[in-house]
Amino acid sequence: MSARILLIEDNELNRYLATFLLEKRGYAVACANDGPQGITMAAEMIPELILLDIQLPSMDGYAVAKSLRAEPVLNHVPIVAVTSYAMPGDREKALDAGCNGYIEKPINPDTFTEEISAYLRHEI
Amino acid sequence: MNKAFVRMTVRIILPYAVVAGLWIFASDKLLTLLDLDARSIAMWSTYKGLAFVLVTTCLLAFLLRAELAVGMRNQTALRESEIKYHALFETASDAILLMYGGRFIDCNAKALKVYGCAREYLIGALPSDFSPEFQPDGCRSDQKSMERINSALTDGPQFFEWEHCRRDGSPFAAEVSLNRLDLDGMTLLQSIVRDVTDRKTAEKELLELNLRLEERVAERTADLAVAKDLAEAADRVKSAFLATMSHELRTPLNSIIGFTGILLQELAGPLNDEQRKQLEMVRDSSRHLLELINDVLDISKIEAGQLEIHKTEFALAESVRKVSGLIRPLAESKKLSLLTLCPDNIGMVKSDRRRVEQIMLNLLNNAVKFTDKGFVRLTAERDAASVNISVSDTGIGIAPSEIHNLFRPFKQIDTGLARLHEGTGLGLAICRRLADLLGGDINVTSESGKGSVFKFTLPLRGQEKQP
The missing domain is CATH 3.30.450.20 (PAS domain)
Incomplete structure (x- = not known):
């Protein structure tokens, strides 16, 4: 069975892009448009990996990561922040909030799925 | 009065009485010893009495004269002393x-x-x-x-x-x-x-001056605090602007780069040659745009003192392999040899890996960009305290008049080179500042038309400079 990935991303184009790349690679991708929806879906499906945008409406990615980490059933699921925030401390803030990794936007289409599969292999 | 009488007694009356007494006693004794008859005794007694008066008169005169001389001397000294002390008193x-x-x-x-x-x-x-x-x-x-x-x-x-x-x-x-x-x-x-009126006035003036000075210092401090608050507020606005701009510019770029990549990977279907060629142009332009955004963001962060350095222990040889791997396709497309001389046993370095790689990549990228034939070579060596990385090329070199501008931001924009070689001209400015933040340095030697050598020195146990 191919790994299921939950993508929490509010931008439609970005959602389409990541989904397209990941599905081509053979992953099953579920999408959430915002944080609360993402948290609900994550609890239902228990994905193998969560890709999390940081700049989200109403509830930002740091808060979403913290809520996900608070759920015992989701505790072991790797969370990778995908964000165009590139200001000082963003990486640390994402890691502090409970993310396992950090991919800066724009994503590199040639290596994106490679990076994702590395996080799946090194599952904690 | 008493004192004067005692002095007179001691110095005149007493010596007189003693001498007179001794004279009478001695002369009587002498007459007795001579054993004279009564008539002779009467005659000698008369002579003796006369001699006594004569001698004692002389003695008294002598004593009085001596005493008067002493009094005169004392009086003169007293008068002199009085004049002296009076002068002191009057001229004080x-x-x-x-x-x-x-x-x-x-x-x-x-x-x-x-x-x-x-x-x-x-x-x-x-x-x-x-x-x-x-x-x-x-x-x-x-x-x-x-x-x-x-x-x-x-x-x-x-x-x-x-x-x-x-x-x-x-x-x-x-x-x-x-x-x-x-x-x-x-x-x-x-x-x-x-x-002490003058002194008091001066003291008061000094005190007032001090107070005024303190007031002015306080005023200036308050002004500076306001200016500092304003500057900090402006800085925060700038930072927020940079964060927003960075985000806003990267979001559409994500789609451009992403979908171009998908099309070029033919994940969405096969491409003909012309489509591929044009899509590659889109990809290169969007990558270039991303580099520009990153450079502008980097230099702004550095100048605002917001660039954070994260030091870890890493293998330098691995980083060298990584950056040369990234630059190799570009060198090959220009038919340049890319040589890297970095011994595997060069060991571990404690520094910010990402920034060290950024500096090497930038230097290599420049070397390839400004070299049309020959080679580009990266050499890494270590000594006791530092690693020396030099990037040399056989490119166009740098004119002596241009070298001092090389590490200043935005300078390339002013030159004719900008038309031939794309870039913001921020790369070397960023490199120098990054090297500085890592506790190292970058220097250049170059000969126009023959090539350039950029030397990047990095401390092994990065002691960064305190800002």
């Missing part, structure tokens, strides 16, 4: 007054000047006659001056500040020294008065 720079029974009985010329009056007004007056009714501490001058006088008589010398006034009523500040003098059984007080 402080007012000196003598008091008896709380009133002035004598004074020097300076005192007349200080109190601004003639001698007859001063003699017989009380110190409180030349003082305001109250002293600055609120005490009555007459009471307080009597207290001071009594203290000087019973407890010893007194030294204090006193508010005086002249005969015309104008006030002046003084320092007063009171000393008890005992003269011929009379108890007097010597008062030395120094007018």
